[in-house]
Amino acid sequence: MNKENQFKFDWMILPLFAAVAVIVLWAIVSSIHGVALPSPLKTWEASKLYILEPFAKRGELDQGILRFTWYSLVLVVKGYALALIVGTPLGFLLGVSKLFTKSLDPLIQVLRPVSPLAWLPLGLILFQKSEPAAIFTIAICAMWPTVLNTAMGVRAIPQDYLNVARVLKLSRSRTLFKILIPAALPYMFTGFRLSLGIAWLVIVAAEMLTGAPGVGGFLWQEYNSLIYEHIILCILTIGVIGFVLDRLMSMVEQRFKTA
Amino acid sequence: MAFIEIKGAGKSYGGNTVLRDINLTIERGEFVAIVGYSGAGKTTLISMLAGLVTPDTGTVKMNDLEITDPGPDRSIVFQNYSLLPWMTVYENIHLAVDQVFPNWPAERKKQETEKYIAMVKLTPARDKKPGELSGGMRQRVSVARALAIDPQVLLLDEPLSALDALTRATLQDEIERIWSENKKTVVLITNDADEGILLADRIIPLSAGPGATLGPAITIDLPRPRDRKTVNHDSRYKAIRNHVLDYLLTTGARQKTVINRKLILPDIEPEDLSTSVRGWHFGRRPVRRNEIKSESVEVSS
Numbered sequence: 324m325n326k327e328n329q330f331k332f333d334w335m336i337l338p339l340f341a342a343v344a345v346i347v348l349w350a351i352v353s354s355i356h357g358v359a360l361p362s363p364l365k366t367w368e369a370s371k372l373y374i375l376e377p378f379a380k381r382g383e384l385d386q387g388i389l390r391f392t393w394y395s396l397v398l399v400v401k402g403y404a405l406a407l408i409v410g411t412p413l414g415f416l417l418g419v420s421k422l423f424t425k426s427l428d429p430l431i432q433v434l435r436p437v438s439p440l441a442w443l444p445l446g447l448i449l450f451q452k453s454e455p456a457a458i459f460t461i462a463i464c465a466m467w468p469t470v471l472n473t474a475m476g477v478r479a480i481p482q483d484y485l486n487v488a489r490v491l492k493l494s495r496s497r498t499l500f501k502i503l504i505p506a507a508l509p510y511m512f513t514g515f516r517l518s519l520g521i522a523w524l525v526i527v528a529a530e531m532l533t534g535a536p537g538v539g540g541f542l543w544q545e546y547n548s549l550i551y552e553h554i555i556l557c558i559l560t561i562g563v564i565g566f567v568l569d570r571l572m573s574m575v576e577q578r579f580k581t582a
Numbered sequence: 583m584a585f586i587e588i589k590g591a592g593k594s595y596g597g598n599t600v601l602r603d604i605n606l607t608i609e610r611g612e613f614v615a616i617v618g619y620s621g622a623g624k625t626t627l628i629s630m631l632a633g634l635v636t637p638d639t640g641t642v643k644m645n646d647l648e649i650t651d652p653g654p655d656r657s658i659v660f661q662n663y664s665l666l667p668w669m670t671v672y673e674n675i676h677l678a679v680d681q682v683f684p685n686w687p688a689e690r691k692k693q694e695t696e697k698y699i700a701m702v703k704l705t706p707a708r709d710k711k712p713g714e715l716s717g718g719m720r721q722r723v724s725v726a727r728a729l730a731i732d733p734q735v736l737l738l739d740e741p742l743s744a745l746d747a748l749t750r751a752t753l754q755d756e757i758e759r760i761w762s763e764n765k766k767t768v769v770l771i772t773n774d775a776d777e778g779i780l781l782a783d784r785i786i787p788l789s790a791g792p793g794a795t796l797g798p799a800i801t802i803d804l805p806r807p808r809d810r811k812t813v814n815h816d817s818r819y820k821a822i823r824n825h826v827l828d829y830l831l832t833t834g835a836r837q838k839t840v841i842n843r844k845l846i847l848p849d850i851e852p853e854d855l856s857t858s859v860r861g862w863h864f865g866r867r868p869v870r871r872n873e874i875k876s877e878s879v880e881v882s883s
């Protein structure tokens with residue numbers, strides 16, 4: 324087998340096999356347990372309209388799946404941007420100052436494992452509206468990998484580079500832009516990628532609780548209307564979009580790795 | 583008044599005395615080599631001259647002023663590659679020029695940068711990043727960057743020890759040429775006595791650590807230019823060499839022998855920290871493999 328065929332086998336044929344196997348398994352389980360779990364065929368029949376007209380808007384609660392996804396993405400981008408805007412400078416502070424690290428580290432370790440489901444009510448109380456509450460929740464949950472990786476990246480800057488700055492007597496801002504940021508960039512991008520993954524996880528939960536329009540909101544609404552086929556459609560969409568986002572970010576990350 | 587004067591300088595790290603009672607005077611324009619064992623404290627010594635390390639005892643003075651901070655009047659070529667890997671050769675040198683001569687017009691900064699790139703014969707590699715250069719080329723860029731800021735002293739911390747013998751010889755010639763053309767004061771740290779004798783006006787052995795100190799300075803009165811092929815048949819050369827090695831061996835006899843292995847290392851790889859919930863503590867930092875330049879193994883002799 325030559326290299327190209329090997330590649331095709333590893334990356335196309337094998338995953339295809341696995342997917343088919345899972346669908347077959349799904350079909351078997353649904354034939355035994357038909358009421359709760361719709362069969363693959365029924366799922367497709369019920370979802371066809373949403374997939375084939377992905378941007379259609381037939382009504383407030385009845386829109387193409389990518390249109391819903393788009394609403395979710397817009398919200399994610401807002402929350403994610405906030406996470407980066409707050410998280411990156413915070414990470415830098417933690418990276419350069421031992422005092423900051425010592426004082427804030429326990430706090431961060433305590434806040435980090437708090438679930439989005441716990442933050443959301445607080446956001447609703449604080450902001451009274453569902454959209455800012457969702458953005459708040461996404462930002463506060465997604466921020467931590469950016470904070471910690473940035474801090475780690477700054478701490479891992481080789482002393483040699485800092486010595487260069489000292490010998491040349493670079494100003495603080497020049498040291499920051501010419502040395503600290505470029506040196507920490509690979510770590511920062513790892514943080515950015517992980518943060519985006521969390522932001523996407525949080526959005527679904529946030530939409531479910533607030534009823535905001537989006538994939539998560541759609542999923543919850545279809546659950547309440549007992550259209551179980553659409554739940555599966557939503558799960559698959561969420562997974563695929565999450566995967567695509569991660570791929571995109573890791574492509575960007577890869578670019579900066581060798582920098 | 584000597585140009586550079588170190589008096590009774592000592593340095594300890596957390597109770598371990600690295601250097602003690604260092605006395606050294608260097609005249610303007612002189613080329614001084616310091617040769618010593620690995621781990622003896624050579625980098626510590628040259629860092630004192632650079633102002634990156636302050637001595638616990640004693641003083642380090644240049645032009646009768648105490649050295650307290652690093653500064654561009656004493657430029658240093660670090661032992662490890664200290665070029666900024668995200669900048670090209672041109673940008674690395676330009677950053678230094680731009681920083682030290684902020685009032686020059688842009689055109690002049692550019693010309694000066696180009697001049698030093700040409701001096702180390704790297705014009706064709708002008709727009710390459712350090713990662714794309716060989717070890718020897720990188721050290722030449724480091725030397726060019728150090729010279730481009732027109733320092734009073736050039737401090738070289740084992741600039742050639744990571745290189746193969748052939749590249750090393752070429753770069754030794756280049757360093758000698760640059761020194762004789764620019765008439766800068768040069769302090770060369772080396773672990774190779776032959777290199778020191780070939781290049782320097784004076785060679786000073788640093789005894790083995792801990793608590794290393796400088797031995798007697800030996801003036802190298804061999805005429806220049808020195809040819810490495812013929813010079814080692816010269817009786818004076820042999821005498822100097824034996825003198826230095828004898829000193830190092832007697833002080834080193836107390837010590838364990840250290841075998842130094844150079845490691846060849848790939849570039850930066852950030853860790854994926856997604857699972858580091860418990861592992862994340864203050865002060866913990868991932869080891870970047872490209873920072874490990876060599877490892878030492880101690881064997882009792």
Ligand SMILES: Nc1ncnc2c1ncn2[C@@H]1O[C@H](COP(=O)(O)OP(=O)(O)OP(=O)(O)O)[C@@H](O)[C@H]1O
Nearest residue numbers: 595600618619620621622623624625626627661773
């Ligand atoms: N910042 C530091 N903190 C603690 N110990 C240090 C520090 N810098 C150097 N040392 C110790 O001082 C000793 C001398 O180190 P130094 O780097 O000066 O040696 P060296 O002669 O340059 O060695 P090499 O030939 O390997 O470059 C070593 O034992 C080292 O562990």
Ligand SMILES: [Mg+2]
Nearest residue numbers: 624625626661
């Ligand atoms: Mg050293």
